[in-house]
Amino acid sequence: MYFTNKFSTLAFAVVAAMVAQTAANPAPVSVKHTIWTIPLYTHSSYLQVASTVSTDEFLKWLDTTDADITYVGKPINGSVPRAAADIMVTYCTKRTQNVCGGTCTVYNGGPTCLSAPGTTCLSATGNVGFCDHGGCSGSCNQLSSCGTPLDNGFCSTPGTSSIIVQA
Template sequence: MASPVDEPGFAIISDEEMDYFLSTTKAELIFVGDNGEERAFDNPLEKPANTRVTYCNRRINKVCGGQCHVYNGGATCINASGTRCLAATRNVGFCDRGGCKHSCNQLSTCGTRLDNGFCYTPGTKSILVGTA
């Protein structure tokens, strides 16, 4: 499989790019289902009809990693305290307070792009996932 190409513009990544990251990362992955519960036996390469968001607690230079949670589901507010960087298969909002409140930004307007389609999002406390 070829590696994803970094292109200027939106920070939204395709399902194929998400699959590439999930299959090649050395990060500790924790899969989170639509109900917010961790899923022990998730298949990271299943083809979802929902939004997938990978959010991680470490950034080193242009690399996002550390402990990463992978959400696969519909519209919700994800409590994501400690998030330093994230990637998603659709546009999402990331907020500086829990409950998807206060100051929020869109992933599509990412200010600092990282490798593999990730965006540097320091101070993120929650992530707003809209409807597909």
């Protein structure tokens, strides 16, 4: 009897959650489990690329950081519009707690492979790849799948040796 009450309570909670979710979001996607088919719903506000920052956030970090910065690529000027295809990337050598800093390089430009030995964390205005070997080879991951997000839109990327900037 006790088990039946617990199961009934659990089943009611699952059904109530599904009804509430159905009423709130109109775009169903089905995910099959071994016992049930559970509808999941997506909303565009939840589909943001993880760990990318806006141009304004990027420029604010540049204005307020005490990191030692080297600039490469096209000049960054907040009052001059950037080309739509350009991506800004900051990659740094030190991580302290959730803060990325130390010696950093800031790249602004189009598609390229950046040599970035010693990189431990990075941030970008678009999705970039980071690889454990030079020449954008070896094992590579995407910023959008950052496993350890840090403050100010940075991602912990220890062992990074090169960065893929795509259009």
